[in-house]
Amino acid sequence: MAPSLNRRPGFSRRAQYGLFIGYVLAVGGALIAVALLLLSTLNPPAFAVVRGAFSEVTTPIASGLDWMRRGISSVPGGVSSFFGVRSENARLKAELEANRTLVDRARVVSQDNRRLRAMLKLRDRVANPVVAARLVYATGSSTRRFATLNAGSWQGVRVGQPVRGPDGLIGRVIEVSPNTARVLLILDPESIVPVRRIKDGLPAIAAGRGDGMIEIRSAGAAQVLFEPGDGFVTSGTGGIFPPNIAVAIVTARARDIARAQATVSPDTLDYALVQQSFFPEASGIRAREAAPQ
Incomplete structure (x- = not known):
């Protein structure tokens, strides 16, 4: 198709x-x-x-x-x-x-x-340092407050010598071994430090409370008014602590007895300086009498 x-x-x-x-x-x-x-x-x-x-x-x-x-x-x-x-x-x-x-x-x-x-x-x-030593231990939770230094009698440390840091007083030596020393901190209830108020020289006593704070008590006059910010330094009375070492600062207004904060905390320090006592003979006697048994 x-x-x-x-x-x-x-x-x-x-x-x-x-x-x-x-x-x-x-x-x-x-x-x-x-x-x-x-x-x-x-x-x-x-x-x-x-x-x-x-x-x-x-x-x-x-x-x-x-x-x-x-x-x-x-x-x-x-x-x-x-x-x-x-x-x-x-x-x-x-x-x-x-x-x-x-x-x-x-x-x-x-x-x-x-x-x-x-x-x-x-x-x-400081005119009379003994040795700068490391703080190897410090009690922070107990009511008793002690610290240990890695320096002892072989380094010239003696019982009764004060121990301080750059910002203030730490305590005093109460026991000594050849290469270590035990320090009673100013926060301990057994610690008593003669102090004076910076602004007017008022004499007082700084005693540890065992809770990390310090109690400032008037040493003479009654009805003494403490104001927040009042600073206290060692007075030199007693022959152990040299004068003019910072100790504590009042935290609240009070009369006769005030709560204060220490100017230095041993828990934050690595090193401390051991000094000669203000009056070595008198401080040695008092240190032996005050040392815990």
């Missing part, structure tokens, strides 16, 4: 309309191209206006397509950058942790350096 001469694309109207529109677009495009060619040849200024209008229309579309192209092309780089940033972040965190450890060590060394410098200045300032 001979093939049909009908070349129509089937009986689908959609296919027929598509073919027709394609022909129209092709013919229209050819006509527009011819018109533009003639316009560019015969009237270049008018062609420039038309070209500018087309540029205004196509530029935003081209920019959008270019942005999409660049965005899609940057996806692999972004993924690799993400994993690179994660690894870099982990490395920086590890480095920061190592640096934090070094900073903490440097702070500890700096604090120790400041304390040692303060102790050296104190030793140079």
Whole structure:
């Protein structure tokens, strides 16, 4: 059978309309191209206006397509950058942790350096130092308050000698062995230190309370008013403690008996300075009499 001469694309109207529109677009495009060619040849200024209008229309579309192209092309780089940033972040965190450890060590060394410098200045300032020793132990929770020094009779430490830090009085030596010494702290209830008020020289007694505080009692006059901030130093009475060593500061207003804070806490000290007694002979007798049995 001979093939049909009908070349129509089937009986689908959609296919027929598509073919027709394609022909129209092709013919229209050819006509527009011819018109533009003639316009560019015969009237270049008018062609420039038309070209500018087309540029205004196509530029935003081209920019959008270019942005999409660049965005899609940057996806692999972004993924690799993400994993690179994660690894870099982990490395920086590890480095920061190592640096934090070094900073903490440097702070500890700096604090120790400041304390040692303060102790050296104190030793140079005090006229009769015996030895600078480490406080290896101090009771902080018991009602009895003692401390241990890593220096003893072989280093010149004797019973009755006062022990102080850069900021004030710590206590006095009550027991001595060849390389260690036991110190009765001023916070202990058995500790009695003659003191005077800085602002007017009022004589008083500083006694430990056993709870980390000190009790200031008037030594003479009755109805004495103590004000917060009143500072007390050793008076030199009794022959054990040299005068003018800081002891305590009153924390609340009171009459005759006031609660005070010690100017130095043995728990925060690494080193202490042992001094000669103010009057060695008298202080030795009193120290032996006052030493606990």
